[in-house]
Amino acid sequence: MSSPQPRTITTAPKSRRSEFWRGPTAALPVMAGFLPFAMVLGAQASQKGFSPLEVPLMTGLNFGGGSEFAAVGLWSSPPHVLLIVAITLLINSRHLLMGAVLAPLLQHLPRRKALPALFFMCDESWAMGLADARERAHAGKTVALSLRYYLGVSVGLYLTWVVFTGIGAVVGPLIGDIKAYGFDMAFPAVFLVLLRGMWKGMRASRPWLVSLLTAAATYLIIPGAWYVVVGALSGLGAAYVMAGES
Known part of the structure; x- marks a missing residue:
């Protein structure tokens, strides 16, 4: 009578899922910080004539809060398209440097994985991804950047921003003039804090x-x-x- 063969238990899929979910778990405080700014942006856009569908479409395709606040602030009827494009390009040009820093950590990946990773890149996901990569490098990991962790952070931040800018567009008309509450100063206030840090x-x-x-x-x-x-x-x-x- 032959002895039973031991079962092979595969833990790789579970570890992959846990590595991905480590991202949004670590990014929870940042996602919470996104909420008021996303709501304010959506409310401002709705008062400039954007529909609840157009707002998340804009924030989903661009995914750059600074340039989106600037574009909404400059929006008029008819819009000055060239000016808005120029401002968006200038504000988002920092992503060229951020992408150049991140590129060496992505060079081992095929383009079908590297390009989506760069699309979802924002200031916060970039910083968190690099910080985690440094920790992994110090721990002796062969591949410094954990793509699953980085994508977990990025997707969590992306969905939070897009969803809550859409919600802001829906509730914006119910709030009325957000300038009366001082909410329009939210992004300039954050910008001043960033300047102080620099x-x-x-x-x-x-x-x-x-x-x-x-x-x-x-x-x-x-x-x-x-x-x-x-x-x-x-x-x-x-x-x-x-x-x-x-």
Whole structure:
């Protein structure tokens, strides 16, 4: 009588699922932080004439909160399409540098996996993915970036943003003028906090001053919102010139 053969238990699918769910679990505080901004953006867009379907379509295709706030703020009837495209390109241009940093960690992947990973990239998922990759590298992992963890973070943030901007578009007309409650200051307030975190002294902030002065002068001289483009480009130019001086 032959002895029974031991059963082979496959744990790989379970470990893959747990690695994916580790992402949204770690990103829960960030997703909670997304909620008020997503709601405010959706409410602002609805008051500019966007439908509850158009808002999540915009946020789902673009997935860049800063550029979306800027586009909604500049929206008019008829819209200044070229200006909005230029502003979106400038604000989202930071993704070129972020993608360049992330690319070496994705080079072992086929394009069908690497391109979706880059599409879902935002500031928060990029930062969390890199932080986790550093921890894995220190632990001696052969592949530093955990794609499942990164996608878990990214998909969680993406769905939170798209869903709650849509909800904001639905409840926006019920709230009325959000400026009366000061909600329209939510994103500028966060931007000021980010600037405070990047403060490195007066010398390093000189490009900010150049950008501020040129934007203010353009606002007074040229109608429309071109002061945003001029301020951004002058700040980048000043940073390039002053970097050569150091």
